[in-house]
Amino acid sequence: xxxxxxxxxxxxxxxxxxxxxxxxxxxxxxxxxxxxxxxxxxxxxxxxxxxxxxxxxxxxxxxxxxxxxxxxxxxxxxxxxxxxxxxxxxxxxxxxxxxxxxxxxxxxxxxx
Numbered sequence: 001x002x003x004x005x006x007x008x009x010x011x012x013x014x015x016x017x018x019x020x021x022x023x024x025x026x027x028x029x030x031x032x033x034x035x036x037x038x039x040x041x042x043x044x045x046x047x048x049x050x051x052x053x054x055x056x057x058x059x060x061x062x063x064x065x066x067x068x069x070x071x072x073x074x075x076x077x078x079x080x081x082x083x084x085x086x087x088x089x090x091x092x093x094x095x096x097x098x099x100x101x102x103x104x105x106x107x108x109x110x111x112x
Contacts (some may be wrong), residue, residue: 003069033064037072038078046083048099053088069098069100072100079101080100085099
């Protein structure tokens with residue numbers, strides 16, 4: 001199903017913002033967050049950003065978790081399941097966030 005023009009524009013704007021966050025973020029910090037996500041993904045079938053908030057430092061730059069997840073999805077290490085869950089972050093007022101899983105090649109590499 002195709003979204004509306006407004007949804008497309010909102011998604012495009014969000015993607016641009018996340019790219020700016022990722023470009024400005026400390027590379028080591030981004031790599032550590034992505035490693036945390038992949039480590040967790042090896043132990044569960046599906047996951048969302050909700051699974052990491054309590055495991056991340058309080059001083060993590062705003063938006064870095066989202067940028068890390070989107071970066072892993074863009075590199076095809078993880079894939080969107082098409083499902084969403086309500087966000088547990090108080091700042092988001094329960095808006096829906098994507099549920100992900102490891103991609104098949106990543107699962108095979110982890111099993112080897």
